[in-house]
Amino acid sequence: MARKHGGREEEERYKPRNSVKGQVLADFIAEFSPRATSITCVVEVRPWRVFVDGASNVAGAGVGIVVITPEDLKLEHSFRLGFRASNNEAEYEALLAGLRVVMDLGARKVEVYSDSFLVVSQVQGNFEANDPRMIEYLRLAKQMMGNFETVKIERIARRQNRHTDSLATLASSIVDEVPRLIRVKLVPEPSIAAKALILQVTEAKRY
Structure with a gap:
């Protein structure tokens, strides 16, 4: 009509x-109704958190590491250094050992926490490394950090790193014959030694 x-x-x-x-x-x-176009879901991946500390005393040197996974699972590691190391060298060994552990576990995004002012400042680029051994440690640390998607390193107060410090102290003063509930591994030589450098370069090429 x-x-x-x-x-x-x-x-x-x-x-x-x-x-x-x-x-x-x-x-x-x-x-x-569902359409033919695809839907992309963005899932936020939480980073792995790594707390590291090195200890050096008259009895020896050691490294303590606490890894917290994205699922909040806590993993504890102690490494006894089988060589004489200064406190700064032990702190760098702690950083390198922590990076190796989470790299072996497949971490891609990492946050590292250390109470070493010197190590954190050099890695962040705020301080220059002048000592030849510190230069080598810094170079190796940055090389290993390049194996991850992202790495952030921050300095924390010593009181926030007490547990890791205890693991490092344990490893530095442990006697081989004394059984321990916490497994303590041995780092036989400095990470910046020739053999260690060759090993790290090989690992870096695989990723």
């Missing part, structure tokens, strides 16, 4: 009630 309105002819169309309901249902299905 048609009628005139404002000098123009408008056509009114009437649809049966069932036809209107059918169209509403069709529109609803079309709106919520």
Whole structure:
């Protein structure tokens, strides 16, 4: 049926009630039906947290590491250094050992926490390394950090790193013949030694 309105002819169309309901249902299905286009879900991946500390005393040197996985699982490691090391060298060994552990576990995003002002400052680029051994340690640390997608290193207060410090002290003063519940591994030579450098370069090429 048609009628005139404002000098123009408008056509009114009437649809049966069932036809209107059918169209509403069709529109609803079309709106919520899966489309061919893909949907990308962005999942936030939490980083691995690594707390490291090195200790050096008259009895020897050791490294303590506490790794917290993205699932909040805590892993503890102690490494006894089988060579004489200064406190700064032990701190670098702690950083390198921590990076090796999480690299072996497949971590891609890492946050490292250390109470060593010198190590953190040199890695962050705030201080230059002048000592030849510190230069080698810094070079190796940055090389290993390149194996990860992201690595952030931060300095924390010693009181926030007490547990890791205890593991490092344990490893530095342990006697081989005394059984321990915590497994303490041996680092036989400095990480910047020739053999260790060759090993690290080989590992870096695999990733």
